[in-house]
Every structure is written in structure tokens, then in C-alpha cells.
Amino acid sequence: MKTELLSLSDLVIGYDEPLSDPISLTVGPGEIVVILGPSGIGKTTLLRTVANLVMPLGGRSELHVEPAGGLGYIPQNLGLVRHATVAHNVALGAGVRMKWSFGMYAERRERVMKALSAVGMDHKASEPVRRLSGGQKRRVATARTLAQRPQLILADEFLSELDDINATGVMEAVFPLLAKGCSLIMVEHHEEHALKYATRVWELNDGRFSDLTVEAWKKRRMEGETE
């Protein structure tokens, strides 16, 4: 059994033209990785390539998680069913990794309510998603992934549209899962939000990819500003 959850070897991302030099790295349990870089540089493409939604131009991306539900993915557009209720949307995530049993429905309901209360949305369980604000929708999408109990979460700007208090609340809701060995890879525009929790930074800039610790990234940034 491999300990790493993700391994990239000479991965080249892009659609027609390469967006980065070859990337080789691994991600182990309990890590929080933030992908930073200017807009349009390929951050989302990297995340989608890792999720196997986009074919790489070269190299390999291998996920070492359970095939059914081991990967949690929060897309930029959130992928919520607008006309369905909040609880129903979260149940879509909860159902994937559950084996059939007589108590399955009760367990699923319990999981849904637990995930919703973790992000502070349990009072909106029976509301249709279309009536929620942008920030509330992000919390529902996060709750859906929490209910799924994945081993690796890929999140595309899931903290945007959230104020400081709610962003902290959402991250705190993810922590218990991280403590159990789940890892989080997120694309974030709000550096201060993300860097507060990150253990690692992947930076994409001008086709160059860097895998840095948070301290190394901050140091490089300061040096760049000084120059």
C-alpha cells in the first residue's frame, strides 16, 4: 500500500500548448497544498489534470485513493443541482462511498446533517440551492465533499466569496478530515486565506513550476519585491 495519495511524474499540463515545464512530485497524507499564480496561468488546468478531467500533454498523474469516492472535487462553478435542496445536494456526496445496508438511509441522513452543521448550514437543509447566496453555495459544496469522506480533496477557489469568519469556519470543518490523513490541494486567489493553513505552495509563473514550503515561498516573494 502506497503512503502517498498523489504522484506526478514528468507531468506536462496544457490543452494544445504546454502551460508548464514537467512536474514531478508526490503528495502524502495530511498535507495542505495551495496552488498560486497569476490569473490564466494554468492553476485550474493543473487541478483538472490531477483529477483526470483533462489529459496531460506528457507524463503521468496517478491517484492512490479508493476508486469510488476517494477523490473529493470542488469545482469552481461548484456543480450543485440548483433546483434540489441543500440536503439533497449533500446526500449526493454522502451516498457514493456507502455500502448498501438496512441502516444506510439513516446513516446517510446523519452524515448529511453532520457535514452541514460543520459548515454552519444545517438550518438551510431544506432550502433549494437556488435561493442561497454565493458564499452559502460554497459552504454547501464543501459540505457535500465532507459527507463523501474522501482521501484527497481538490478544491478550486472554494474559499472565495467567503468573509474571514466563514472562510475560517469552512477550513475548521475540513480539519477533522485532514487529521485522519486526508490531504487538500486548493487553487486560491486569496493568498492570505490560503497561506494561513498551507503546508506547501505550488507556484506557476511564466511556464515555470515551483514546489516550495510556505516559508521558502514567502522568502522568495520578499526577495522579488526587494529587487
Added chain:
Amino acid sequence: MCMLTAFVSLVALGQGSSSQLDVITTARIVLGLDDATSVQSAIIWELRLPRVLMAIVGGVGLATAGALMQGCLGNPLVSPLTLGVASGAALGAALAIVVGFSITSIGAFAIAGNAFIFSLLVVFIIIQLGRYRSISAESYILVGIAITFIAGAVVSTLQFFATDAQLSQLAHWSFGSLSRPDMAVVLAVGICIVALLPQAMMWSWDLNALAMGGDDFAISTGVNPMRIRRNILVLSALMTSLIIAFTGMIGFVGLAAPHMSRLIIGNDYRKLLPASAVCGAFLMVFADTIGRTLFAPIVIPVGIMLAVIGGPVFMYLLLQSKGVQR
């Protein structure tokens, strides 16, 4: 729908050229109310029952395979025929009939064995090429269409060099008929199809996620779209190959039955898969019964009857429905 299918099946058992066996007599014998003579017994249990059972098994398998393919590729026009599975089977059968090339060494199963293996081979190629080019659903469909054309060209070339007898055999195979399989084959195919159905049902949740919003939505609910698409393609190809290897080309039921069911019960695959299976069985038994009785004693192959009867009904249903989309 189940009751209707059972009723039509019972009527189908009573339809045929024998003057000794009308519908009522057959129904009384089947229900154990009357004793059958040896001739009646042979006609019912050895001739008509395998045919009706094969119609039910074939309808269930092909309609379920069609619904699975349409769901996992997100395209309502997909069926075992359009995806090249049937073309692979035709190529295998043509090779066995014209060239005498057979993968299986058992003479009686030379054509069926070839058809089965070549149709699975097509799916293997589709999956491999689909992965090579891209991983979208469209790439699987496009590769399937390309293979259909290639297989069609090879079959046409083989027909060009075939003798009259071989051409006749090939044409007969391509019509799709329920008269070929005997009871042992029907039971074997039936057991396999019944064994595969629970797996199809287990993937209905994943299919719902794929059908609701495509790959991005599916993966956000924890469903791995690439893996589930590959698995479902293999399962549906297995179901299709098992049936058309023994019956020949029967395509329409795989396209029409899921659509007809969708118009009645909606898009939830937890209900749509069993509904398509029952609808497929009904369509097959009904079309075969009409095909056997309309110009009796001439039997029109079920593949032709399905298109003749089902086509207009299908178009009527589609034109009548308002706003029911896949």
C-alpha cells in the same frame, strides 16, 4: 408493464402455424390446467418457449445495455449499434462465414464465438483509443463510429468475395432472429444477463451523477467519470455481445426502449434501468410475435419487425412528449 409483458409472452407461446395449439389451449397447458400430447409438448417447450425466453432475455439485455451506454456517454443517440459493438459482431460473423476463420474451436459456435469475441475486441479498441486521444465521452463515440465504418468496409469487402450461399447466410445472420438459440443457449445467456443486472443497478447512482451535469458534476459528487464510463462500457458490451452473438443484429431495441421508458418514468437511472429492461422485453416479444403471425407460415426476423413497428411508435412518442429531455 411487467404484467403486460407476461401476458404478451403467454399469447406469444400460443401463436404459430400449428392448428392443434391456439392461444387458449397453450395457456391451459402452460398453466397446468390441461395435459399436453407429445407433439403439443414438443412445440411448446422445445420450439416456442426458447424463442419467447430469448426474446425476453434479449430485450432485457439490449435495452439495459442501451440505457447504460446512453447514460455513461451522455448522448441519447448512442446504442449498441452506433457504438460499433454490433459492427464488431458482424465482422466476426462474416469472417467465420466467408473466410472460415474462427477463434473458437467448437464448430457449432464458430459464428457466435467469433461475433462475441470481435464485439468485445471493438470495445477494447474504443476504450484504448478513447483514452489515447482524450477522455471525454465524445471521443468514445467518435472512435466507435470510426470503427463501425471500418468494420462495415471489411464486411462489404468479404461480401464482395463471398459465394451465393455465404452471402445468404451472412444476410440471414445480419437480420437478427430468435429462432437460432436452443433452450440450453437461452438458459446460459439468460443466467449471464441476470447475473450482470445487479452490477448495472449498483452503478445507477453514478449514472445519475453523470447524467445530471457531466464529468465535472460527477467528480464533485465523488464519482470517477473515467473509471465508471470504462466499466459501464465493458458491462454493456458484454451484455450486447452475449445476445447478438446468438441472435444476430438486433439494434433498435437498445435505442428505443430506454427512450420510451424515459418518457414514462423520467431520468432517474435507479428506475430507468429496470423500466428499460421490462420495456425491451415487451418490445422484443411483441415484435417477434407479430413477425411470426403476420404472414404465417413465413417468419419475418425480429430485427426487421422491431424497426417496422417500433420506429413509428418511437417517433410518435418523441413528437408527443413536451419538454422531457434526457
